[in-house]
Each structure stands twice: as structure tokens, then as C-alpha cells.
Amino acid sequence: MKKTALLTILLSVLLMLAAAGCQQSAKKGSAGSLQQNEEMVNIYYLAGKVGMSMSEVTDDKITFNDTYNTVTILPKQNQVYVNNNYLSALGKTKKVDDLLQVRASIEDEIKSKLSKPVAEKPAVEAAPLAPQQQPTKSPWELTGKTIVIDAGHGGKDPGTTSAKGFQEKDINLDVAQQIAQILRDKGHRVIMTRNSDEFIELEERAAVANRAKADVFVSIHADSSAKSNLTGFTIYVGRSGSWSSSKLADAIDNRMAQTSISSNGIKKADYRVLTHTRCPAVLVEIGYLSNYWEAKQLKNFDMQKRLAQAVAEGITDYLKHK
Numbered sequence: 001m002k003k004t005a006l007l008t009i010l011l012s013v014l015l016m017l018a019a020a021g022c023q024q025s026a027k028k029g030s031a032g033s034l035q036q037n038e039e040m041v042n043i044y045y046l047a048g049k050v051g052m053s054m055s056e057v058t059d060d061k062i063t064f065n066d067t068y069n070t071v072t073i074l075p076k077q078n079q080v081y082v083n084n085n086y087l088s089a090l091g092k093t094k095k096v097d098d099l100l101q102v103r104a105s106i107e108d109e110i111k112s113k114l115s116k117p118v119a120e121k122p123a124v125e126a127a128p129l130a131p132q133q134q135p136t137k138s139p140w141e142l143t144g145k146t147i148v149i150d151a152g153h154g155g156k157d158p159g160t161t162s163a164k165g166f167q168e169k170d171i172n173l174d175v176a177q178q179i180a181q182i183l184r185d186k187g188h189r190v191i192m193t194r195n196s197d198e199f200i201e202l203e204e205r206a207a208v209a210n211r212a213k214a215d216v217f218v219s220i221h222a223d224s225s226a227k228s229n230l231t232g233f234t235i236y237v238g239r240s241g242s243w244s245s246s247k248l249a250d251a252i253d254n255r256m257a258q259t260s261i262s263s264n265g266i267k268k269a270d271y272r273v274l275t276h277t278r279c280p281a282v283l284v285e286i287g288y289l290s291n292y293w294e295a296k297q298l299k300n301f302d303m304q305k306r307l308a309q310a311v312a313e314g315i316t317d318y319l320k321h322k
């Protein structure tokens, strides 16, 4: 090849890189400028929205990740990183019940920078990927099981309100999203009836499971009572629920009993999400929001993680032995 030809190629590559650089900095600029009255979301909610699990939360640093990506938020430095690359300024934040709230618009910025499990990148960027970034098939093909996780309430229906002032619908969603993530990591196909703060009819929640021909349906709720001393989790099956539903309830009860929330056992009630589902179905009341201390526990991320882990393990135990 002639020297001039080589030079031309080199120049055009440089130009392309420069153009890409410009686009990036232009994007950064618009993301950094904040509108007033911008919608705020808490960091756990944000992590859930981008399909990740929280791995570290301190005043200085928040980290959440999935198999392929890590998001790091440095509130004091006003910075957000995706996979160790600077994404944008964090912008304004606030704290609600000791929990950091950030602008909701970060969600889309993060999503635009995430690495996907399937290699869709142009050849130019084809740097060798680490082995764990090259799955040969989509994860849920591994088990072939479909699990529907239903976060109770949502939108105009807040559910019960806790002794500490937070709403059941938010806690249900936080825990449900963590359960979903754990199950996905185990290779199951997981469908959530809702993945954000939206209202969905009870029949529609059951219909989601029926349409997907789900193997398991688990609805997540938190309890309330006029007696503020009541605590513990309770698992419900329908009054004429199947033998499989009872086995599923047993398996989840066994695992949840190993958390620091105590078991109130398995009870029967004809909740509509249980009577309208064709697959084995249970409803888990993860604890009492009407008890001051239990409410505090249920809002605690580590406790949510333990509960989510227990429910996910229970489901997995059931699927192994059914």
C-alpha cells in the first residue's frame, strides 16, 4: 500500500474518532444541565430500573451491578461512572428517610452505556471480551423455567403505610426486583408484573402468569395490623390451592424462616392473584409495616436482600423437587 493511501486512512480514522468525541461531550453537556422540578428516584429504585443489584451503599459511594456492568455513584464528587468510565454529573440530590434520591433521568443515561450480554458492537470496538461476557445462549434457556414475580400494589394503590411513613408498594417493588435479579442470575426466565410505580389490576397480574405459561407465581406484599406488636412473615395459598402451591409455600417458608423475620406459618386465603392463576401460586407477606421496628428492618437494604435471597432459594428448591 502506498504511503499516501495509508495516511488517508489514518486521517479518516482520526476524524471519525474526533467526531465521536464531540458527540460524547455534547451529550455530557445536556445531561449535566438540570431542569427544575426534575423527577427524583431513590438509588435502590434506580438500580432496579437498570436491572441491577445494589452491592455497596455508603455516604461516599454507591455501587450497583449485574453480570456485565457496574454503576458507581460518588455523591460527594458529583460523579456517575458506568464500567469505570465517567458518565455524567450526578446533579442535585436529596435524602428521604436517610436514603439518597437522585434525578430519574440518570436511568436512560446509564442504560445507553451498558454492555449487553449479546455482542452487538461494531467490529471497530471488537476488543477481546472477558470470558464471562460471552454467554453462548440467553440465560433463561439454561433452566427453561418461567417465574412470575408480582410486586403488590403500585401507582394510585399504595398498599399499607408503615409506622415509619413509607409505603408498601415501594418495599414490595424493591424486594420483588431483587428476587427477580437473583432468579435471573440462576438462569430462570423471570417476568415482573410491574417494574415501576404503576397500577395494575389484580386479574391482569394473574393473566400475566397465565399468558406466559409460568411455572411459578409469587406475589410480594407487606402486612399491616391495628395491633402494632404483630411481627413476622406469612405465606398464603388459595383455599382450594393446588398441592403444588402448598409445596411451593413450604419451600419458601423453610428458607424465610432462616432470616431474622419470624414465620407465622402458611395460611389460606382467596386472594384474587391466587385464585386466577393456573400455575402454583403463593402470596408472601414479608413482615409487618405496622410494627415500628419491623418496618425499619423491611426498609433496610441488607434485610431486603436476605428476604429476597430466601424467597428465590425457596422457589429454586421447589422447582428442583417438584
Ligand SMILES: [Zn+2]
Pocket (backbone or CB within 6 Å): 152, 153, 159, 160, 168, 221, 222
Ligand atoms: Zn399488600
